[in-house]
Amino acid sequence: MKPSTVAEQITATALESTLDLESSPPIQSCSRPAAGSVAETFVVALETSSDENRQVPAVPERVVCKLGGASVWTGEVIEPLVLEWVSKSSSLPVPAVIVTGSVDIDEDQGLARNDRWALYEFRRGQNAGKIYHCLASDDRRQLVARAGTLLGRLHSLSERDPQFAFDRVGGLARDSDSGALELTELECWHALDPPTGLRSALPVPLAGDDGCRPVLTHGDFQPSNLLVTPTGEITAILDWGNAHVTHAEYALARAEVRFVDLHTRRFSRAERERLRTAFRRGYAARATLSSNFDERALSYKLLWALQSGANYTRIARSARGRQQLWRQCQRLLGGDTTATP
Template structure:
């Protein structure tokens, strides 16, 4: 059965139960968003206009249905639980979880797959990765300032919610009953725990060191996982499937690469430094930022490069992973490469 058909059936059945409808809502259309995702993601448009006696006004016009989406760190589907706790503990702009569950999907030519699913609130906005280079300079700086503040707010959640306080770098997984999020050992190598020889050569706090402050982080915080208005205001932070626990400075440096350093061909050095300053200043308004971060950032960015290589090597071992990487490459090759002041 086609994944889109499965998404339509899950949406209709789940909303009928969640909204206590007399009959399942009618699906008008179903499509994949242009941007990629860890999960198989579909936007499902629903019929909300009709006989008022038959149709509940509570039916949303659109929802997002995700199938699968196992974390690269633990192999578990954790996004619904992560979003539930983040939304309870903060005012970060994250989609509401409407329903979640599990189902066996028979592809017809192989083993069942994508057994976990979730329905999310649809959020309006343009993918920031698609407009990041065409925004006006002031609007782009506004976006980066808000992104820095959002990451700082996320990293400070442990101060307000004991469930999100951690003492070790690690992954996140579902507890045995499937409804509770818990810390777990990573199932793969992490850059913050390098071989002893490399650890001795790095003058930065690493996993287990006194200066390493473990925090919940997004896992892939970058423009492609943000929705924004035409003026750069963030309306949603998406794709939390790889959320995990890591050192706050490492996560900040990694995000800075995605918002600033990777855009050297598009933005002048002066513009990149303005964006970097905005990102760090707004992060520091919500979370602790060491005075030594400026010296440590480059080391963490180099570790992130090693981590990315290890992650990609693991992803390409599966056919589905190779397909996701190919879609990302196609998007990257289609972008312009002219610099802006």
């Protein structure tokens, strides 16, 4: 059984139960988005009734079905819990969670046994990663400033909501009893808690230091995980599967790499500095930003490079991890991403 077929069956059955329908909603198509996450992600288009006199619950035109997508930090599927948590506590543009569950599938069918799934609200908008380099300079800077503001709003939750006031960095996992999110020790090497020798050589606050402010962060905040309108409004922040708790300035530096520093071939140094300024100003408009951040940013970016290398090495050790990495490479290279019923 192909994962796309599994996604269709899950969508039809879950919506029938959730919306209290008499029968499963007919499915028109099931396709993978061109830019995806480590989860098996499908956009499922549904047939909706045009009869306004029928007294039946409204069926959405599209939903997003995700299968799996374990966090690189804890090995658990946490995205639905994170999205529910963030949406209840903020007005950040995140997809609503419709329903979640789990399905038993053998590994040789493409999914792990007892793999978790979730149906999400379909958010309209164009993937910002696809148009990022094509935007006019002013439009790009405006988009980057808005992205910085959203990241600042997320990090500022720790300053105004006690449930986001963490006392340490760590991963997020499901509590075995309640099923709610809990802060856990990280299962892999983390840049903010390096070995003693490296730690003493770094002139920046690290885990446990007075200057380290732990915050909930997205985990992969970059243009490809944003949806935007033609006017540049951000309609959704996608792919929260690797959300975790880390140092606010480290998370900001890591995001700045994705929005600014990785684009040396596309943008001039002057343009990168303008983007950097826009991103930081947007962030500082909503969250605390130390006056020393400019001095610390490079150290945090180097730590991120070390952490990324360690994580990719660990992921590549398993067959499932190699499959995920290969799928990401195919999508980056523009491979075929569609799947029809």
